[in-house]
Each structure stands twice: as C-alpha cells, then as structure tokens.
Amino acid sequence: MRRVFTIPEEQHVSITINVGEDFKAIVWKAQFDMDFKTECLFCYSEKITGYRVEDEDGRAGKVAVCPHCEKVNAVYM
Ligand SMILES: [Zn+2]
Numbered sequence: 001m002r003r004v005f006t007i008p009e010e011q012h013v014s015i016t017i018n019v020g021e022d023f024k025a026i027v028w029k030a031q032f033d034m035d036f037k038t039e040c041l042f043c044y045s046e047k048i049t050g051y052r053v054e055d056e057d058g059r060a061g062k063v064a065v066c067p068h069c070e071k072v073n074a075v076y077m
Helices: none
Strands: 031-036 048-054 060-065 072-076
Touching: 048 072
Parallel strands: none
Antiparallel strands: 031 048, 048 060, 060 072
16 A cells, blocks of 8 residues: 655745844844845934844744844845
8 A cells, every 4th residue: 555645835934024123133043144235214324234034933034134223124035
C-alpha cells in the first residue's frame, strides 16, 4: 500500500509590521541592514535606516526606520 503525504504549501505570509509603527528593536530582533538617504515620512530627518527583523510570530522581513522619531517608514523585501 502506498501512502501519500500531503505537504502543505509554504505560505508566503508577510510580517505583521506596518508603516507608522514605533520601532521595537529588541522585540523584533533588529539587525542593521542598510542606510537609506530618504526623508522620513513623519519628521524632518533626512536619513532612515533599514533593519532585518522578525515580528512577534517569527516572520522575517525588513523595515526602514527613522533614527530620530523611531517610526517604521517602509517594509521591504
Ligand atoms: Zn522620523
């Protein structure tokens, strides 16, 4: 008898972090990725910083955060 196991397709769910959230460096296990010469959406800062992060469910992604107001400016891959 042949048994067939169905393997669930890998789900491509994205992180639950949204633009405008406050940066939670420790909770999200943030690791520096790169700097962006982009103006912050929320304050006058002219630089934002990209980090590799994990959300509270362990999903990985990258976010760009303003070092001044510490708000998430972008979520990128
Ligand atoms: Zn800012």
